[in-house]
Amino acid sequence: MYVTQPSQxxxxxxxxPVSPKISNKTALRMRAGKHLFHEGDEASRLYQxxxxxxxxxxxTKDGRRQVIAFxxxxxxxxxxxxxxxxxxxxxxxxxxxxSYSVSMxxxxxxxxxxxxxxxxxxxxxxxxxxxxxxxxxxxxxxxKVASFLCVLEERIGIRIGQFIKFHLPMSRADIADFLGLTxxxxxxxxxxxxxxKVIAIKNVQTVIILKPDALIGLAESTN
Amino acid sequence: MYVTQPSQxxxxxxxxPVSPKISNKTALRMRAGKHLFHEGDEASRLYQxxxxxxxxxxxTKDGRRQVIAFxxxxxxxxxxxxxxxxxxxxxxxxxxxxSYSVSMxxxxxxxxxxxxxxxxxxxxxxxxxxxxxxxxxxxxxxxKVASFLCVLEERIGIRIGQFIKFHLPMSRADIADFLGLTxxxxxxxxxxxxxxKVIAIKNVQTVIILKPDALIGLAESTN
DNA sequence: CGGGTTCTTGACTATCTTCAACGAAAGTGG
DNA sequence: CCACTTTCGTTGAAGATAGTCAAGAACCCG
Numbered sequence: 001m002y003v004t005q006p007s008q009x010x011x012x013x014x015x016x017p018v019s020p021k022i023s024n025k026t027a028l029r030m031r032a033g034k035h036l037f038h039e040g041d042e043a044s045r046l047y048q049x050x051x052x053x054x055x056x057x058x059x060t061k062d063g064r065r066q067v068i069a070f071x072x073x074x075x076x077x078x079x080x081x082x083x084x085x086x087x088x089x090x091x092x093x094x095x096x097x098x099s100y101s102v103s104m105x106x107x108x109x110x111x112x113x114x115x116x117x118x119x120x121x122x123x124x125x126x127x128x129x130x131x132x133x134x135x136x137x138x139x140x141x142x143x144k145v146a147s148f149l150c151v152l153e154e155r156i157g158i159r160i161g162q163f164i165k166f167h168l169p170m171s172r173a174d175i176a177d178f179l180g181l182t183x184x185x186x187x188x189x190x191x192x193x194x195x196x197k198v199i200a201i202k203n204v205q206t207v208i209i210l211k212p213d214a215l216i217g218l219a220e221s222t223n
Numbered sequence: 224m225y226v227t228q229p230s231q232x233x234x235x236x237x238x239x240p241v242s243p244k245i246s247n248k249t250a251l252r253m254r255a256g257k258h259l260f261h262e263g264d265e266a267s268r269l270y271q272x273x274x275x276x277x278x279x280x281x282x283t284k285d286g287r288r289q290v291i292a293f294x295x296x297x298x299x300x301x302x303x304x305x306x307x308x309x310x311x312x313x314x315x316x317x318x319x320x321x322s323y324s325v326s327m328x329x330x331x332x333x334x335x336x337x338x339x340x341x342x343x344x345x346x347x348x349x350x351x352x353x354x355x356x357x358x359x360x361x362x363x364x365x366x367k368v369a370s371f372l373c374v375l376e377e378r379i380g381i382r383i384g385q386f387i388k389f390h391l392p393m394s395r396a397d398i399a400d401f402l403g404l405t406x407x408x409x410x411x412x413x414x415x416x417x418x419x420k421v422i423a424i425k426n427v428q429t430v431i432i433l434k435p436d437a438l439i440g441l442a443e444s445t446n
Numbered sequence: 447c448g449g450g451t452t453c454t455t456g457a458c459t460a461t462c463t464t465c466a467a468c469g470a471a472a473g474t475g476g
Numbered sequence: 477c478c479a480c481t482t483t484c485g486t487t488g489a490a491g492a493t494a495g496t497c498a499a500g501a502a503c504c505c506g
Contacts, residue, residue, distance in 0.1 A: 005283075058357050060228075062444055066357040081350030106342060119329060122345055127304030129352045134281050134289040136359040137403030141462065172485060180360030182463060187486050204471080204485065221285055364494065395453065408494060410454050427453065427503070 001070045001155060003147045003179075004131035027051075027096040036078075036089040036097070043080030045099040046118060049073050052095025053169040056087040057177070067178035070170060072155050076121040079105075092169045136180050144179040145189040146218035149199065153209055164209040165202075193218075224293045224378060225355035226370045226402075250274075250319040259301075259312040259320070266303030268322040269341060272296050275318025276392040279310040280400070290401035293393060295378050299344040302328075315392045359403050367402040368412040369441035372422065376432055387432040388425075416441075 027050050030036065036047060036054065047054075054071030068087050071077045077089060080102055104111060105118040135147055157164040168175075172183040179186070193199045198215055200208040209215055250273050253259065259270060259277065270277075277294030291310050294300045300312060303325055327334060328341040358370055380387040391398075395406040402409070416422045421438055423431040432438055 056353075058353055060357060060361065060443070064357075064361045066360045068353050068356055079346055079349050081346055086350040086353055106339070116329070119342070122342075122349065123302055123304055125349055126302050126345065126352070127309040129349070129356075130279075130281055130291050130309055132356070133291055133352075133359065134283060134287075136356065137289045137400070138283065138287045177360075183485075184464085184487085185462060188462095191486075220283070405495060406453075407455085407496080411494095414454075 001072050001075060001151060002128040002132035003135040003144070003151055004128050005134070025098045027098050029096045030091050030094065032091050032093050032095070034091050036091065036095075037085045039085060039088050041085045043078060043083060043085045044102055046076055046078045046102060046105060047089075047097040047099050048076045050096045050098055052097075053092040054095060054097075055090050055092050055170065055174060057090070058087050065177045066180075067170075067174055070174075070178065076118065076125075079122055079125065092174075141179075141181055141185050141189055142192070143219055143221070144181065145175075145186060145193070146215050148175065148179060149193075149207065149209065150215055150219050152207075153212065153215070157209070160208065164212060166207055168205045168207060224295050224298060224374060225351040226358040226367070226374055227351050227354035228357070248321045250321050252319045253314050253317065255314050255316050255318075257314050259314065259318075260308045262308060262311050264308045266301060266306060266308045267325055269299055269301045269325060269328060270312075270320040270322050271299045273319045273321055275320075276315040277318060277320075278313050278315050278393065278397060280313070281310050288400045289403075290393075290397055293397075293401065299341065299348075302345055302348065315397075364402075364404055364408050364412055365415070366442055366444070367404065368398075368409060368416070369438050371398065371402060372416075372430065372432065373438055373442050375430075376435065376438070380432070383431065387435060389430055391428045391430060 028047075030052075032052075037043070039058065049071050051073055054075075054077060056068040056071065056077060058066050058068055060066075069075075069077070070092075071089075078085060080086075083102075100114060100118060104114050105122065107115070135144060139147065152166050152168070153164050156166045158166060170178075172186045175181075176183045176186045190199070190201065193215075194201050198209075198211045198218065200210055202208060251270075253275075255275075260266070262281065272294050274296055277298075277300060279291040279294065279300060281289050281291055283289075292298075292300070293315075294312075301308060303309075306325075323337060323341060327337050328345070330338070358367060362370065375389050375391070376387050379389045381389060393401075395409045398404075399406045399409045413422070413424065416438075417424055421432075421434045421441065423433055425431060
């Protein structure tokens with residue numbers, strides 16, 4: 001999951017970015033807080049998330065962390081680079097994934113549909129990351145947080161009357177490291193959104209979007 | 224071209240990220256300041272740069288710009304998303320490129336080597352972009368500029384005695400929009416590097432790295 | 447040479463970070 | 477189940493980094 005432009009969000013009426021039909025292969029189940037792979041691991045398989053949330057991270061030598069992406073159901077993670085994983089990947093919740101051999105992506109001699117699906121996922125990944133650049137490089141803290149909430153709304157929101165509710169599966173620190181901010185700034189920004197009645201925070205991990213349109217507005221301009 | 228971690232830069236002793244052998248296909252030549260493609264264009268071809276420099280950009284509705292990447296010789300640009308280009312692509316210098324049909328990437332039934340090469344390029348693109356996230360999200364202005372110069376040094380530097388010289392093909396505004404800064408900050412940071420004798424600026428577009436090791440140090444820590 | 451653009455520099459400001467304290471929530475062990 | 481510890485989130489005050497605005501210098505191009 002990346003923070004993409006609304007244009008891309010609303011363009012096609014499909015909620016999951018890749019093939020709507022999630023494979024019927026047997027799923028691998030994992031508890032929260034486990035590593036699916038580490039940076040540097042040999043990458044033999046790709047993973048499509050059936051259920052749960054993953055976090056992809058990368059570190060600098062001196063310990064600063066960047067959350068590269070969150071993985072939600074439908075997302076595919078683990079694209080290799082020179083045969084190796086380039087990020088750590090950890091489960092934030094109990095998760096089930098189905099896996100594909102990297103050779104399915106690279107040649108896919110047997111199953112052309114799967115080959116095509118994995119390739120399209122890789123290409124979609126590239127364009128989603130391009131949008132995310134725009135967000136990291138050019139948006140204010142308020143815009144970043146609003147954009148982030150908009151994407152979560154799209155991906156995991158549940159309609160409650162005229163509002164939209166979702167559970168934040170990640171910590172404030174995770175959000176901060178994803179958006180290039182600090183936990184304090186995340187916290188303050190959420191408080192502001194709460195005080196201006198755009199969102200409500202039921203408990204620390206449950207957000208209710210009260211004014212979806214206002215949130216979209218905030219995601220785009222500083223005013 | 225993205226700003227990647229030194230680990231990745233020095234890992235393999237290959238200067239160009241993809242296949243060293245540049246195709247012998249006939250090249251398309253273009254003058255500086257021309258568009259190779261626009262955002263939204265139908266994407267029928269990928270381009271590998273033989274010579275020159277490209278700039279990939281993306282805009283927000285309200286006119287803020289992000290330079291997604293610069294394309295240097297060896298780089299491949301134009302990966303499509305849902306059959307369309309997702310960025311603008313413009314030549315910064317006179318440029319020659321060779322092109323590949325998108326179908327070479329997607330199926331490649333005829334030429335397996337090319338298919339494999341384009342796919343690996345896409346995968347390398349993903350991991351390079353992941354590194355770039357770390358830079359955009361977590362590095363200071365000084366670290367960003369130093370990192371940027373390090374990459375240029377690697378990609379287009381020319382040994383001059385014990386120093387390394389290169390020509391900046393892009394404007395300060397381009398660098399700013401690439402690193403998520405302003406032109407003023409780029410200018411000030413370059414001035415600082417010049418005053419501390421880490422670099423020299425021969426003319427506005429010609430940089431000489433006087434202390435390559437110091438520059439690498441600055442790229443990694445704020446001190 | 448002249449006009450326009452780009453780059454640099456300065457002064458000031460805003461945004462976000464840092465540091466610190468406190469409160470809430472969650473995990474641990476008796 | 478409750479006290480204890482630890483982690484996580486919120487809030488405030490102060491500070492730093494980068495942005496904004498403005499002016500002048502350098503460069504480019506006809």
